[in-house]
Amino acid sequence: MRILNICAYTWAIGGPARIIYDHTNEVLRQGHQVDILSPMTPGEKSYPVPEGARLIECARTTPVSNYYREFSIGMYQYLKTHITEYDVIHMHGIWHFGSLAPFLIPNHAVMVITIHGLLDKWAVAHSKWKKDLVTILYQKRLLGKADLIQINNTDEQQDVIRYLGYEPKNMVIIPNGMKLSEYANLPKKGLFRNKHQIGTDQQVILFMGRLNIKKGLDLLLPAFLKVHEKLPNAILILAGPDDGYQSETEDFIQKNNLGNKIKLVGMLTDTDKKEALSDADLFVLPSYSEGFSIAVLEAMTSKVATLVSDRVGFGDYIRKYNAAYLTPLNSDGVAKGLLKILQDQDYAETLVKSAYKMVTENFDIKVVANQLLEEYKKIKKI
Incomplete structure (x- = not known):
C-alpha cells in the first residue's frame, strides 16, 4: 500500500508526530510505502523521519494560517498533483486545513481520520466560535464521508456520537501505541x-x-x-x-x-x-x-x-x-x-x-500497527 499521513510533523506538536513515527517504522517493515505531508513554519524543527519514508514539507500560508490552522497553498498544490498516487490518505486531527484539503480533490484513496481527542468537551469549548464555523461549513459532513474514523477509546466514541448526533458505521476503536x-x-x-x-x-x-x-x-x-x-x-x-x-x-x-x-x-x-x-x-x-x-x-x-x-x-x-x-x-x-x-x-x-x-x-506498536493495517485492507477500495 502507498500511505500518505497528513500532520504537522514537528517536535512541538508532540504525540501525533511520535505516533506516526512509530507506526511508520512498523508499516515500512511490512513492505508498505509511507509519505508524510507536513505544513511547516520557517524555523520549526521537523520530527525524525523513519528510514525509508519521505517527509514532504509545505509552507504554511500566512496570515491565513494564523486563523485557520495549517492552511497551506503548497499542501493543496501537492495533493492536486499527487493524490492519485496513494491508496490511503490518513489525516491526523480535525479543525484544520489538512483534514479538508484531500476531500477537495477527486481521488480513489481510502480516506482515514484519526480524531486525536479533538472532540473532547474541553477541546471543543476552546476557540468555540471557530469550531462552530468549521462544523457548519464542512466538519460534520466530512466525518460522515470518511471511510474510516479511528478513535482511541470509549470516551472518544461518545465524543464522536455527541458531535455527529449518531454513531457512524465507519468508526473503529484502535489505541495508539509505541515502540517499547x-x-x-x-x-x-x-x-x-x-x-x-x-x-x-x-x-x-x-x-x-x-x-x-x-x-x-x-x-x-x-x-x-x-x-x-x-x-x-x-x-x-x-x-x-x-x-x-x-x-x-x-x-x-x-x-x-x-x-x-x-x-x-x-x-x-x-x-x-x-x-x-x-x-x-x-x-x-x-x-x-x-x-x-x-x-x-x-x-x-x-x-x-x-x-x-x-x-x-x-x-x-x-x-x-x-x-x-x-x-x-x-x-x-x-x-x-x-x-x-x-x-x-x-x-x-x-x-x-x-x-x-x-x-x-x-500498547506495543507491532500489535497496534497491524490492527490499523487490517482496517485499511477491509475497505473495498484497496
Whole structure:
C-alpha cells in the first residue's frame, strides 16, 4: 500500500508526530510505502523521519494560517498533483486545513481520520466560535464521508456520537501505541540531575508537555506549592515549549518565591528526554484533554510512577490495571496524589509494576500497527 499521513510533523506538536513515527517504522517493515505531508513554519524543527519514508514539507500560508490552522497553498498544490498516487490518505486531527484539503480533490484513496481527542468537551469549548464555523461549513459532513474514523477509546466514541448526533458505521476503536524497546535501556541515573544542579536528595516531579492551560498547569502549580510546604526537597521540572502558558507560569514562580524549586527546562528530545525520565521520581500530567498521551506511555514504559487525570486517552485501561494515581481535576486532588506517591515507596512501586504490565499487554506498536493495517485492507477500495 502507498500511505500518505497528513500532520504537522514537528517536535512541538508532540504525540501525533511520535505516533506516526512509530507506526511508520512498523508499516515500512511490512513492505508498505509511507509519505508524510507536513505544513511547516520557517524555523520549526521537523520530527525524525523513519528510514525509508519521505517527509514532504509545505509552507504554511500566512496570515491565513494564523486563523485557520495549517492552511497551506503548497499542501493543496501537492495533493492536486499527487493524490492519485496513494491508496490511503490518513489525516491526523480535525479543525484544520489538512483534514479538508484531500476531500477537495477527486481521488480513489481510502480516506482515514484519526480524531486525536479533538472532540473532547474541553477541546471543543476552546476557540468555540471557530469550531462552530468549521462544523457548519464542512466538519460534520466530512466525518460522515470518511471511510474510516479511528478513535482511541470509549470516551472518544461518545465524543464522536455527541458531535455527529449518531454513531457512524465507519468508526473503529484502535489505541495508539509505541515502540517499547526504545525505553528498555535508559541512560544511567544522575546525568539529568547534574546538568540542572539537582541534588541526589531531591525528589524530582517531571512534567513533559506543551506549556498550555489544557495540560492542567493551573492545577499543578498550586498543587506543587502545597507539596513544597510538606516536602521542601521536592522539585518540579517543567519540560516543554511555550504554548500560551509560560508567562503565567513564570509569574507564579516569582510570586511564590519558587525559583529554585520549579525549573523550566524547555522541550526535551531524544537522549535529554530519556535522561530526565531516568532521574524522575514521579511523572505528572493532570490534563483536561488529551487524544492519547504518548508522554504518559513513555513514562510508564520507563518505569516511572505516574499521576494523571483520566483524560489522557486511556483512562479505562488505567482503571482496569490500577496503573496510575488518577487525580480529580482540582489542585487539592493533584497535591494529595503527589504526596501519596512521594511519601509511600511501596505504593509507587506498585503503580510502576501495574503500569508496565498495562503498556506491554496493550500498547506495543507491532500489535497496534497491524490492527490499523487490517482496517485499511477491509475497505473495498484497496
